[in-house]
Amino acid sequence: MRTKAIGILLASSFLLITACNNSEGNENQNNDQDSTLVVPVEAATVLKGDISAYYSNTATLEAEQEATVVAKVRGVIQEILVEEGHRVKAGQVLARIEGEQYRIEAERAKSTMDRLNNDYKRSKELYEKGAISVEEYDNKRFEYEAQRAAYELAKLNEEYTAIKSPIDGVISERFIKVGNMIGTDQDVFKVTDFDPLQAILYIPEHEMAKIDQGQPAELKADALPNQVFKGHVERISPIVDPTTGTFKVTVVIDEKNSKLKPGMFGRIKIVYDTHTATHMIPKVAVLSEDENQSVFVIKDSTAYRKIIKTGYVNGQNIEVIEGLEEGEIIVTTGQGSLKDSTKVNVVRS
Structure with a gap:
């Protein structure tokens, strides 16, 4: 019985030693694996x-030149010669107002002017001969000169029946229709010059030292993804707005692209330094x-x-x-x- 107990004890010791050896071997193997991970x-x-370093901001594109064309005389629209989207030149006729009344007034003013001119010439001859006084001569001259001015004004009003564009550009808006009665100074067209386009930025005053005229700029328009348009700083306001703490910077877009339109929302980057x-x-x-x-x-x-x-x-x-x-x-x-x-x-x- 004693011999059997000794045998069991020896077997247990052998198993414990074997387990410890296996545990140490696994730990060493894991350490080796970690060291070669x-x-x-x-x-x-x-x-x-x-x-480059740059200042970035957002702005809405604007046309540098844009004109609202107004009627200079009162009348009924007789003819419209252009439509929205048409390109026009400075001085081109856009529409016509019925001008018969203005033509007649100009002719009547001219007739009166011619008559007074003849009277003035006769009085001048009489004055030089001493037949009339200086006062009579001056009155005839003043009457003629006043009527000449009235004729020139009537002729100008007749010319104003042809509504003309003041600038080169594109008709961006039309406010009238044929047959409309319009008054003096009433809006009739808007003409926009798309070249160049510009963006107005209002930049915090602490950035003023970084921004300089002529610095290159880049524009990305939300409506035209993945396209970058080159520009430059055209003007910098010399004053800071005390209410907002900003100064005005005008960026002009150098690239001509028909897809860029006034009113588009753009993201502007002004490059102020390059390494x-x-x-x-x-x-x-x-x-x-x-x-x-x-x-x-x-x-x-x-x-x-x-x-x-x-x-x-x-x-x-x-x-x-x-x-x-x-x-x-x-x-x-x-x-x-x-x-x-x-x-x-x-x-x-």
Whole structure:
């Protein structure tokens, strides 16, 4: 019986020792696997290029030149010669008012003027001969000159029955119809010159030192996605509005494009500084922690953490002022799972 108990004890001890050995072996195997873990990442190369800093804002496109054409005489619209969308030249006739009454008035004024002119000439001859007084001569001259002015006014009113465009442009609105009775100074057309188009920005005063006349600008219109139009800063107001703390900046769009229309909503970027031949990387590669910024640099399939100093951000890229050299490979995706000196496998670059 004693011999049997000793046998059971020895068997139990053997099983316990074997289990401990297996546990230690598994732990060592796991440690080996952890030390050789390879993390898949995406990467990019540090490049050199130009990067700009810009001020961005939104505005509605406007026509630099736009005129509301008004009637200069009263009358009935007899004829309309243009429609909305038609391109017109300065001085082109847009519509006509019935002008018979104005023609008759001009002829009557001319007839009276001719008669007074003859009287003036006769009085001049008599005055030179001393037959009439200076007062009589001056009265005839004044009557003639007053009637000449009346004739010129009547002739001008007759000419005003032809409604003309004051500028080159496109008919953007028509306010009249044939047969309408219109009065003096009534709106009849709106003419818009689409070249150039401009955007008016109201920029906070603390940005004034950055903005200068002639700086390049870019426009993106919501109605025309994926298209960028070039422009420049044309004018800068020298004063700051004390109620809003802003100053007025006029950006002119340089590119001629029939798709751009006044009234479109646009997003404007004014480029106020550019760094040339500077180091750039995708901004998604940068990790920010406290006040430090860093990236993971890949060398010999190992990722090493590097502290960097950044500059301008433009689109998807960010400028690196210190910490990286051209040609170095940095992690752009997967860096959140990395520690310093982690083995990596670049799956896409």
